[in-house]
Amino acid sequence: xxxxxxxxxxxxxxxxxxxxxxxxxxxxxxxxxxxxxxxxxxxxxxxxxxxxxxxxxxxxxxxxxxxxxxxxxxxxxxxxxxxxxxxxxxxxxxxxxxxxxxxxxxxxxxxxxxxxxxxxxxxxxxxxxxxxxxxxxxxxxxxxxxxxxxxxxxxxxxxxxxxxxxxxxxxxxxxxxxxxxxxxxxxxxxxxxxxxxxxxxxxxxxxxxxxxxxxxxxxxxxxxxxxxxxxxxxxxxxxxxxxxxxxxxxxxxxxxxxxxxxxxxxxxxxxxxxxxxxxxxxxxxxxxxxxxxxxxxxxxxxxxxxxxxxxxxxxxxxxxxxxxxxxxxxxxxxxxxxxxxxxxxxxxxxxxxxxxxxxxxxxxxxxxxxxxxxxxxxxxxxxxxxxxxxxxxxxxxxxxxxxxxxxxxxxxxxxxxxxxxxxx
Amino acid sequence: xxxxxxxxxxxxxxxxxxxxxxxxxxxxxxxxxxxxxxxxxxxxxxxxxxxxxxxxxxxxxxxxxxxxxxxxxxxxxxxxxxxxxxxxxxxxxxxxxxxxxxxxxxxxxxxxxxxxxxxxxxxxxxxxxxxxxxxxxxxxxxxxxxxxxxxxxxxxxxxxxxxxxxxxxxxxxxxxxxxxxxxxxxxxxxxxxxxxxxxxxxxxxxxxxxxxxxxxxxxxxxxxxxxxxxxxxxxxxxxxxxxxxxxxxxxxxxxxxxxxxxxxxxxxxxxxxxxxxxxxxxxxxxxxxxxxxxxxxxxxxxxxxxxxxxxxxxxxxxxxxxxxxxxxxxxxxxxxxxxxxxxxxxxxxxxxxxxxxxxxxxxxxxxxxxxxxxxxxxxxxxxxxxxxxxxxxxxxxxxxxxxxxxxxxxxxxxxxxxxxxxxxxxxxxxxxxxxxxxxxxxxxxxxxxxxxxxxxxxxxxxxxxxxxxxxxxxxxxxxx
Numbered sequence: 001x002x003x004x005x006x007x008x009x010x011x012x013x014x015x016x017x018x019x020x021x022x023x024x025x026x027x028x029x030x031x032x033x034x035x036x037x038x039x040x041x042x043x044x045x046x047x048x049x050x051x052x053x054x055x056x057x058x059x060x061x062x063x064x065x066x067x068x069x070x071x072x073x074x075x076x077x078x079x080x081x082x083x084x085x086x087x088x089x090x091x092x093x094x095x096x097x098x099x100x101x102x103x104x105x106x107x108x109x110x111x112x113x114x115x116x117x118x119x120x121x122x123x124x125x126x127x128x129x130x131x132x133x134x135x136x137x138x139x140x141x142x143x144x145x146x147x148x149x150x151x152x153x154x155x156x157x158x159x160x161x162x163x164x165x166x167x168x169x170x171x172x173x174x175x176x177x178x179x180x181x182x183x184x185x186x187x188x189x190x191x192x193x194x195x196x197x198x199x200x201x202x203x204x205x206x207x208x209x210x211x212x213x214x215x216x217x218x219x220x221x222x223x224x225x226x227x228x229x230x231x232x233x234x235x236x237x238x239x240x241x242x243x244x245x246x247x248x249x250x251x252x253x254x255x256x257x258x259x260x261x262x263x264x265x266x267x268x269x270x271x272x273x274x275x276x277x278x279x280x281x282x283x284x285x286x287x288x289x290x291x292x293x294x295x296x297x298x299x300x301x302x303x304x305x306x307x308x309x310x311x312x313x314x315x316x317x318x319x320x321x322x323x324x325x326x327x328x329x330x331x332x333x334x335x336x337x338x339x340x341x342x343x344x345x346x347x348x349x350x351x352x353x354x355x356x357x358x359x360x361x362x363x364x365x366x367x368x369x370x371x372x373x374x375x376x377x378x379x380x381x382x383x384x385x386x387x388x389x390x391x392x393x394x395x396x397x398x399x400x401x402x403x404x405x406x407x408x409x410x411x412x413x414x415x416x417x418x419x420x421x422x423x424x
Numbered sequence: 425x426x427x428x429x430x431x432x433x434x435x436x437x438x439x440x441x442x443x444x445x446x447x448x449x450x451x452x453x454x455x456x457x458x459x460x461x462x463x464x465x466x467x468x469x470x471x472x473x474x475x476x477x478x479x480x481x482x483x484x485x486x487x488x489x490x491x492x493x494x495x496x497x498x499x500x501x502x503x504x505x506x507x508x509x510x511x512x513x514x515x516x517x518x519x520x521x522x523x524x525x526x527x528x529x530x531x532x533x534x535x536x537x538x539x540x541x542x543x544x545x546x547x548x549x550x551x552x553x554x555x556x557x558x559x560x561x562x563x564x565x566x567x568x569x570x571x572x573x574x575x576x577x578x579x580x581x582x583x584x585x586x587x588x589x590x591x592x593x594x595x596x597x598x599x600x601x602x603x604x605x606x607x608x609x610x611x612x613x614x615x616x617x618x619x620x621x622x623x624x625x626x627x628x629x630x631x632x633x634x635x636x637x638x639x640x641x642x643x644x645x646x647x648x649x650x651x652x653x654x655x656x657x658x659x660x661x662x663x664x665x666x667x668x669x670x671x672x673x674x675x676x677x678x679x680x681x682x683x684x685x686x687x688x689x690x691x692x693x694x695x696x697x698x699x700x701x702x703x704x705x706x707x708x709x710x711x712x713x714x715x716x717x718x719x720x721x722x723x724x725x726x727x728x729x730x731x732x733x734x735x736x737x738x739x740x741x742x743x744x745x746x747x748x749x750x751x752x753x754x755x756x757x758x759x760x761x762x763x764x765x766x767x768x769x770x771x772x773x774x775x776x777x778x779x780x781x782x783x784x785x786x787x788x789x790x791x792x793x794x795x796x797x798x799x800x801x802x803x804x805x806x807x808x809x810x811x812x813x814x815x816x817x818x819x820x821x822x823x824x825x826x827x828x829x830x831x832x833x834x835x836x837x838x839x840x841x842x843x844x845x846x847x848x849x850x851x852x853x854x855x856x857x858x859x860x861x862x863x864x865x866x867x868x869x870x871x872x873x874x875x876x877x878x879x880x881x882x883x884x885x886x887x888x889x890x891x892x893x894x895x896x897x898x899x900x901x902x903x904x
Contacts, residue, residue, distance in 0.1 A: 029723050032537060039577075040715030041559040044537025044723050090719055112471070194716065196470045196546045196553025197508050226509055228469040246509045 003033055003047060009059055011035075014052035015045060023059065025092050036092075070118045075212040078121035078154045079106070080144055082137075083128045084162025086189040086200050099127050100193070109193050112201060112263075116208045121154060130162030130169065135391060138172035139284045145173065149182055149280045156183040156211030158204070163188045163241055163249060166220065170236035171385040174218045174415035175392045178281040180273065185210045186220045186236070190247050199223055199247040206231035206261040213266050216275045218415070219258060223247035232257035233266075237385045237417040240355065253355060254380040255419050285395035287313050292387045294318040294353060295325045301337035307346065313394045314347035314406075316378075316386045319370070323350045323359035323377055327366045338373040347406055349376040349390060351383040358422055376407050381417050389417060427677055429617050433653025434677060436615040437576070440628050441583075441606050441645040442526075443638040446519045448603035449582050450512035450556060451505035455604040455638070457586075462497035462598065466507065470494060470546045470553050493594040494548035496585065502599045508551035511720040515540065515558075515580075519605035522636050523560055523580040524726065525734050526607050529631050529741070530575045532564030534731055540721045544714035548595050549584035550602065556718055557581035557608075560726065566627055570620040574612030581606050607632075613649065618673040621648065625666050634739045639766065648673070655680040656692040659709060663697050671701035679703075752781040761789045770812055778819035783829055787815055791833055795840050809840050821849050830894045859890055863898050875899050 003024070011024045013035060020043070022035040027044060034042040081087050081101050089109070091098040100106050101124045107114055125140045141159065148157050161169055170186050177184070187207040189200035199222075207221045210233055218236035225248050238255035260267045289312045293303070307315055319325055325334040342348055350370070352359050358380040361367030371377065378386050393409045394400045411418075427434075447454050469491070496507070504510035527534060542554035557579050564575030583604040585597035609628055615621045625646055637643070646666075650673065651657045660676060663669050676695075683690040695703035740748070745768065749759045752775075762771055767788050774784045787810075796806040818835060821827045827835060827849055838848040866881050867873075873881075875896065882895045 027539075027723060028719075032723060034539060034717075036715075037559070039559075040543075040711075041541055041557075041579075042539035042715075042717060043535050043559060044539060044725075046537065090716070092717055191508065191552075192719070195542070196472060196544065197468065197551060198471075198553075201471050202469065226507060227467040229467055245504065245511060 003050065003053060006053065006055055009055055010057040012052075012054040012056055013045060013050055015049050016051075020045075021056065024053075034092075042092075070120065074116065074118045075155045076120040076153055077117045077156050077158055077208060077211045078123065078148045078151070079119055080123045080125070080141065080148070080157060080159040082124075082126065082130075082133075082141065082159065082161045084130055084160065084166075084188060085192055086160045086162075086187070086203075087127070088192070089194050090192070099124075101127070110201060110204050113204045113208050116205065117155075117212060121148065121151070123148070128162070130165040133165055133169065135172065135286045135288060135388075138169055138176065138388075139286070141169065142173055142176040142282060142284060145177060145184055146280055146282045149177070149180070149184070154182075156185065156213070158207045158211050159184065159186045160204075161186055161188055163190060167240050167250065167382075168384050168388055170218055170220050170239060171382075171388040171415075171417075172392075174236040174385075174417070175389060176282065176284050177218065178283050179278040180216045180218065181276050181278045181280055183211050183213055183215045183275070184218045186218070188222060188250075190245060190249055199228070202228050202263065203231060205263040209261050209263070209266050210259070213259075214275045215258065215272050217258065217273050220250055221261065222250045224257070224260065230260050230262045233259040233261055235416045237389075237415045238382065238419065240382055240384060242355075253382055254358070254422055255416070256423070283392075286391045287394035287400070288391065290314045290316070290387060290391040290394060292316045292318065292383060295320060295334075297326075298332060299326070299334075300332050301326075301334040304337050304341045304346070308341050308344055312346060313400070314349065314390045316349050316351050316383055316390055317375070318353045318383050319350045319359070320353055322363050322367055323352070323361045323370060323375075324364070324366050325370060327369050335369055335373060338370070338375065342374045342403075347376070347390065347394065347403070348374070349378050349386060349410060351378050351381060351386045353383075355382070374403070376410050378410065380419055380422060385417050389414075427674070427681070429677070432677065432681070434616060435613040435651050436621055436673070437611050437613040437649040438615065438621060438624055438628070439608060439610045439647040439649070439659075440625065440632070441608050441647075442632045443583060443643040444519050444522045444605040444607060445636045445638045446516055446522065446605055448506075449516050449519055449580070449605040450514075450603060451503050451510075452513065453501055453503050453506065453603065456501050456600060458499050458501065458598065458600045460499075463500060464498045465596070466496050466498065468494045468496065468508075468548070468551065470548050472546050491593075492548065495594060495596040496551060497588065497596065497598045499600060506551060506599045506602050508553075512556065512718070515721070515724065516605060518636075520560075520580060520724075520726070521730075521734060523578065523605070523607045524731060525738060526609070526632060526635050527561035527564065527578040528731070528735060528738060529634065530561075530564040530566060530578065530609065530628070532561035532575055532578055534561045534726050535559065536726060536728075538724050538726070540718040540724055541715050542718050543581075543710075544716075545584070549587065549597060550582070551585070551599070555582055555584065558724055560724075566624065566631070568620055568623045568627060570616060570623070571614075573614045573620070573624050576610050576612045579608040579610075581608060604638075607637075613651075618670040621673060622666050622669055625669065630742050634741055634745075650676050650680070652677055652680050652684070654684055654689070656690050657709070658690060658692065659694045660697050660703055661694060661706065664699060668697065668699070668701050672697050672703065675701050676703060749781070754781050754785055758785045758789065761785070765789060770815075773812065774815055774819060777816050778823045780819075780822070780829075783822065783832065784815075784819070787818070787832065787836070791836055794833070795837055798837070799840055801840070806840055810836055814839060814845055817845055818849075859886060860898055860902070862886060863895070864902055867899070867902055875903060878903075 006024045007026050013020045022037045025034040027034045031047050032044045034044055036042050087100045088097045103119050103122055123144045125144050148154050166188055185207045187203045191198045193200045203222050210221050220234045220239045221231050224230055224232040234252040234257050238252050239250050240253050241249050242251045243249040256270050258270050258272050291312055293315055328335045359377045361371040361377055399405045399409045540558045543557050544554050559579050561578040565572050583601050583606045585599050585602040588598050589596040646663050648660045649657055680690050692709045694706040696706045697703050746759055762768055792806045796803045822829055835848045839845050863882050878899050
């Protein structure tokens with residue numbers, strides 16, 4: 001009795017005295033198979049209980065043809081598809097995930113985006129959940145995007161990506177791609193695309209409008225609220241995932257959205273870098289040995305020795321309040337250890353645990369005590385952006401030779417990662 | 425002229441949807457329908473997507489036409505799950521238990537392993553664009569006077585959001601109803617006549633009410649699948665009551681016959697029953713293409729121990745309860761009234777307080793009506809004043825001999841006229857003492873008469889305020 005070979009076929013199963021008929025499917029649980037009954041419902045069978053399996057009919061998967069044409073009146077965009085919910089569709093016949101990685105499959109799910117633009121190119125450098133990505137993936141994405149930025153047939157680029165670590169990628173692209181000439185729009189979905197309520201539809205329609213707009217920036221476009229009415233256009237270095245499941249998971253932090261985008265129009269809210277004829281420059285240098293460490297009550301500063309011993313070059317320390325860690329008055333004080341590891345060559349930068357607001361070590365003596373150890377205070381920069389930026393800065397030989405140079409570069413505003421005027 | 429259903433090859437199956445009396449199916453929100461102003465309203469779009477086979481279901485395509493706006497009203501009894509902003513929580517165990525219990529009462533077999541499915545629905549009535557539903561049982565039956573009716577399947581599913589307002593390009597829904605657990609029972613197409621349809625509906629309704637289900641308007645919905653020989657199946661929804669059902673069936677048979685007479689076939693579709701029993705087109709009949717698995721949830725295992733536990737505690741059905749009430753000494757008339765007035769739960773609870781079936785049934789069923797008539801108030805108003813707490817208090821007072829059984833009516837009247845119930849009991853006692861005093865006076869004035877003679881005098885003096893039996897009791901007591 002070959003159970004697994006019959007997935008997708010119409011079969012008859014015998015269990016006890018009963019006979020069932022339906023399409024045999026794999027199940028997410030070991031030892032269990034599913035049967036799709038005529039009414040569409042799936043029921044489960046323990047493989048061991050199946051007394052007999054009879055093949056009734058082989059069913060071959062049929063792909064439908066789509067009317068898909070490129071119109072000369074519409075602007076051309078390119079898409080870079082990297083996996084995540086927005087490009088994954090469950091195939092219960094296979095028990096796995098089908099990727100939407102061709103213009104045809106995209107058209108099937110998102111016909112609305114094709115009303116606004118021609119998707120003339122679809123690049124798929126890899127398909128990954130964003131939690132599986134690292135800096136090497138960011139470099140691959142940047143290379144693909146750079147080629148498209150240099151393609152005169154393409155007006156803008158839409159990058160679809162999983163949500164978990166999307167804000168790391170948006171920060172990385174912001175540093176890796178210099179002299180930007182066109183819009184690079186990252187977008188996502190929080191609700192799977194096979195449901196009629198998927199947020200991907202609005203996110204993609206809005207991304208298309210931004211991709212053909214005048215904004216030559218790395219931006220993240222996504223739901224502004226739980227409503228399906230408009231999306232925020234947020235700067236790649238100033239955005240963070242702030243909710244595990246809501247559509248409006250991403251928010252601009254210590255920054256205002258650059259624009260608001262409706263399916264039919266773009267409303268500019270703040271200044272931006274305009275579309276231009278520059279030649280984009282790729283700067284992919286990256287030091288892998290950087291870490292992001294969160295300070296917590298009673299934490300042993302000895303943890304820093306671990307990083308030093310393992311040849312780390314830099315740490316973003318997520319500090320409390322305006323920029324504090326346990327002082328020399330604490331049972332386990334950090335001051336001495338911080339001084340020591342920096343003297344041994346570890347770069348320590350401070351970011352805010354509070355997510356919102358700007359660090360300021362001058363307000364309390366506890367902050368001044370930290371500052372005196374040599375920590376670089378990264379003002380209002382997001383921890384995730386700071387982590388990416390530290391890897392990028394330390395990756396440059398021409399910068400990483402001196403503490404002063406590193407500090408200078410960490411505090412230079414390369415891609416809008418600092419905002420000197422916080423208004424909320 | 426009445427149609428001969430047998431000759432026409434009439435076939436019908438019932439689909440009954442009943443709300444369960446628990447919190448919501450996939451979140452912890454209470455199942456409360458709100459009538460107050462919504463706290464917030466959100467706006468969404470729904471867009472039609474291809475099912476797992478890559479094809480778009482006919483019914484889905486029909487519903488998804490146009491670029492409508494959907495508005496959803498939210499309350500403090502709404503959470504992110506109903507807003508489609510959080511994955512579903514684990515299935516509500518109590519709802520699963522009730523649904524399993526109903527399946528067992530309908531003699532069904534339970535699937536040991538089954539999968540929660542998403543049924544694509546794109547008219548906006550589900551924020552997710554689908555309804556979560558799971559097939560839990562099959563192969564049951566019930567008996568009717570016209571023969572056995574098979575129960576094809578039992579499903580446990582989420583109710584949809586309540587439509588509040590429709591315009592040409594938008595619909596507003598309220599999220600209070602979305603997610604309330606529903607059990608769906610579909611019979612086999614075994615029903616051979618309109619009267620059998622009605623009997624089956626009533627019988628299943630009765631069985632449902634023996635379980636923990638919600639009561640009242642809109643908590644149960646019945647759909648009918650009808651065909652005659654040679655015609656296409658039509659699903660009819662929206663029966664306001666079972667009375668209209670028979671008429672509607674006759675009219676639908678007539679309608680399908682008209683097509684056949686013209687050598688045509690009626691389209692297979694879903695139709696809506698109007699108040700006069702005629703029907704109107706609603707949408708095409710959905711196929712199986714709109715079903716795909718709920719990937720956010722594990723497979724559902726309904727374990728043998730779980731089922732056995734339910735089997736051990738199955739609720740009694742109506743005829744068993746009737747027998748029990750009869751044994752407690754209630755008259756057939758009272759038993760009928762208890763079921764008619766939907767007072768069984770209250771009766772049972774009060775019976776625990778004071779095992780006096782006659783007094784309890786009188787307090788529940790007769791006295792409120794009498795008082796309402798006398799006070800010229802509505803029964804609802806009186807029943808609200810004489811709520812369960814009041815009844816329990818009074819029954820305790822009788823049990824502890826603080827008041828006499830015959831004072832109960834008087835005390836209840838006092839309570840209805842606005843006297844606090846603690847005071848009303850004292851009044852009852854006092855009034856009764858007064859009566860006793862008066863009777864004593866009569867006896868003392870004319871000593872040495874027979875009890876019956878005193879009875880005549882007493883009834884003449886106190887007419888109306890006391891019954892003959894009560895007077896006799898006091899007279900005999902005082903004469904000792």
